[in-house]
Amino acid sequence: GNIDMIIPVPNFTPPENSRAVSIGRELSNLMNIQCNTIFLKKHFQIPDHLNMNAEKRSEYFKKNQVYGVLEDGSIKGKKILLVDDIITTGETINQCIKQLFLGDPDDIKILCAGRTKRKEYGKF
Numbered sequence: 001g002n003i004d005m006i007i008p009v010p011n012f013t014p015p016e017n018s019r020a021v022s023i024g025r026e027l028s029n030l031m032n033i034q035c036n037t038i039f040l041k042k043h044f045q046i047p048d049h050l051n052m053n054a055e056k057r058s059e060y061f062k063k064n065q066v067y068g069v070l071e072d073g074s075i076k077g078k079k080i081l082l083v084d085d086i087i088t089t090g091e092t093i094n095q096c097i098k099q100l101f102l103g104d105p106d107d108i109k110i111l112c113a114g115r116t117k118r119k120e121y122g123k124f
Contacts, residue, residue: 003109004078006035009085009096010067012045019085023113027083039075039103040096041068054089061091067099075103082108088116 008024021037028035043066046052052060082096093110100108 002079002107003031003033003081005075006031006033006081006083007040007075007100008035008037008083009092010037010040010042012042019113020083023085023111024083027081027111033081036074039070039072040099041070042066043068057089057091061095065095067092067095069099069103071103073103075100075105078105079107080105080109082110084110084112086114086116087112 006024006028008018008020010021011018021035024035024037027033046057046060046064046066049057049060080100082093082100084093084096087093093112097108097110
């Protein structure tokens with residue numbers, strides 16, 4: 001009830017191939033809230049990301065701006081629901097949140113459908 005817009009974490013491939021976008025669109029239909037699939041952008045695919053441990057993944061995100069935003073003012077003052085399909089280390093969500101705050105939203109809430117359960121990633 002307190003959400004103005006749903007923004008899914010994008011994938012580098014076309015949006016229709018992203019599970020987060022699919023989840024965001026389904027929520028949009030159920031909640032009758034706009035799903036914005038263009039404000040947040042993934043600049044490039046992380047090389048060998050499936051084989052990175054938590055430490056290497058964190059280092060990579062600190063050195064690289066994987067996600068960015070459009071500067072169109074479309075989220076200024078809005079309550080955003082950031083949607084991702086899975087959380088592994090939290091680096092993707094953290095970088096997306098930092099980028100979304102550049103658009104000056106009123107609030108950002110997070111919804112992840114699942115999380116990776118790997119010993120090397122630690123606890124959330």
